[in-house]
Amino acid sequence: MAVLEMEKIHILASIAYQETIVEELKRAEILDLSPINKNKEQANNLGEISRYELKLSEIKAVIMFLSALNPKKKDFIESFIPEREEVKETDFREVCRTFNYQETIEKCEKLEAKLNELKTKRNEIQVEHEKLLPWQSLNAPLELLTRTEKTCLITGKIKTKQLDAFVEKIHKFTSAIETAVVNKTKEETFLIVICLESESTTILDFLSKSDFTVIALPASTLTPQEEIQHLKASLKETEKELHLTHKEAAELSKQLLPLKLTYDSLLGQKHALETKQKLLQTDYAFILEGWTSKADLPKIKEILSRITKESELFILKPAPGETIPIAIKNPGLVSPFELITKIYALPKPHEFDPTILLSFFFILFFGICLGDFIYGIVLSLVSAYFLKRYRLPQGGKNLFELLFMGGIVAAVAGVLTGSYLGFAPSAFPAIGPLKNMIASLQIIDPVKDPVTMLIFSLALGVIQIFFGKFISLAGKIKNGDLSSAILDDFFWIFFLGSLVGLIVSFALSLGTVRIASYFSIIGAVALIISQGRHEKTILKKILIGVLSLYTTSSYLGDTLSYSRLLALGMSTTIIGTVINILAAMTQTVPVIGIVLMLLIMIIGHAFNLIIGVLGAFVHSARLQLVEFFGKFYEGGGREFRPFKRVAEYTILK
């Protein structure tokens, strides 16, 4: 339940120490820097910043070019994690100082241009080659295929279907004409039209109106056949050159690491300039404004006193209406659940952190939804492996920590509901007293008796909804809103509580039916009187009061929503059972039967586990965010973003 208490501070110091102080604060990552400098006059280094941006985009283009040349293979998990290089800080500085990135950029740009040029050339050759192919049976130099002194030759193609009609038509058009078919396929026919030079314009005009497409062949002293050979040769040469250039570029990708370091170094310099703009400075001093948690205040003081005595730290009172950044902190086991809170939103400054409140319910629901002993154990083991194997960002780390815990709870739920990889305890071979012991641990069988499990799920829902209402009540009391706490929350709790009592007494035919019904009526009347209190006229007050009872249906809906716990828990178990049944069917298959069985078991159960985990996570999260948060939580605070090193490719060790 911990929203960290924030302090707004000003640091005033001599300008001589500006860089050191800013650098040290950046390293500490405990200050959320806010811009204090609101007048634009001082922001005169915009030009410099845009110069940095230009350089950065140049380097980035080169990095992308080089990484595209030799893409790294990533496994599924790695594709979620941004790729970072780990370097020592001293190495980082050394590389950035000595590395001539300008030269590499120029080389790369040249290579890229050359590659593009070669690719264009290759395409052109291929197009030309395609164009000549139908004409290769012609045994004459291509340049002869244009005109002689008196005649004009037009090369082109027409759809084979239309050929006969075309020839007929053109002969009708003029008698001094000849057509020669060069190549005929099912689709197209390539032909030469020969006409008198003097008539060529009218003929061309006629052709352009018909279905004939003129093809201009290149002028050359070679025959089409020879020309094709020639093109093939130059294609080969271009390919070879392309290959060499690729190799050269791949050689350059050794420079990828220093380029990345340089990028981050320049990014850091740009960031420093931008930071400078946020400060207020004179010739001798500067002021820095920011937020920090109360707990970190001594650290900042310590940093300042270590650097210089010529500095002062002021704690300011935030202006009314000013947004205070929010950071939440929870003890070890609960902290992964911050992920769920953050999916919704961080709390507002006056609210409390709901993480610890939802943690118990979330993990319980997750366990029930997955609900299998073996699946739970496997999930925990896999999560533990991922946590060890990969360097995950905060969110990913939290996710697998949640799955690790969820796996354990699922294993327990599996024992209680008697689900072991989809097998019931009764299916186990009897080895001593073990079978009976395991069977005795099962307290409920959802597959045979879903109604009991349904009631259990709904009961969990009722508990969580009441819990949410009580939290709302407590929150209002804490914030001094006593009237709303009693009139809204308490009355509703009273009314809903007596309704639940009524239902339970009915179901179990207890003697408390009468009392519970009186309580419900009292509750309803209290709500009718209280809920319309914001309205002006008496009539409206009563009307709104009566209407408010209708909200009961939304509470009913919320409660029914928890029935998903049964449905999801059962679906994992039953699908597991189905996989086992399918696997058992292979027994009749000779020889490879056992292989088939193992395959079905492994693939089937892996698939069911993944789908089950996805469903369990999503639906347990939803129950927290919609049904639970809806009762008391508003959210929407601005996240505390500590001032720290910016980098895209590197992590300093």
Place this chain on the structure above:
Amino acid sequence: MELGIALALAGVAVAVLFAGIGSAWGIAIAGEAAGGVLTEDPEKFGRLLVMMALPGTQGFYGFLGGFYIMMKINFLGGAIPISPTTGLAFLFAALPVGLVGFMSAIYQGKASAAGIYLIAKKPEELGKAIIIPAMVETYAVLGLLASILMISGIKV
């Protein structure tokens, strides 16, 4: 084969058939959106795969409902003879999971596509993007639940 068994099998078919078609359809809708995003940014494949898998659950629910009926009449181990009325009851019991699954999977596919566009612009919001289609899925879960309760209540 008796009419009762045939009707029960019709129930199995309704459950598996419609929910399965719906899921395939929904995944295709999400897949089209994902394909578009991947042309710009292939790195997001992992995230988008999760989004595409979401409308797939209805198919499982349908299969599960169908299989539950088969277990109930012990179809794979030489079916128990049941009356036509009982068979008809199984057919009715299969309707919620089949039909709600069918429609909800398609709409969940659309909601998933919306989530995919959200991830395209803000990859860090995967959590919120997953919750959007999950809202639709609630009703498929309720359909499954209704079918399961009905099937388990039928006396054979």
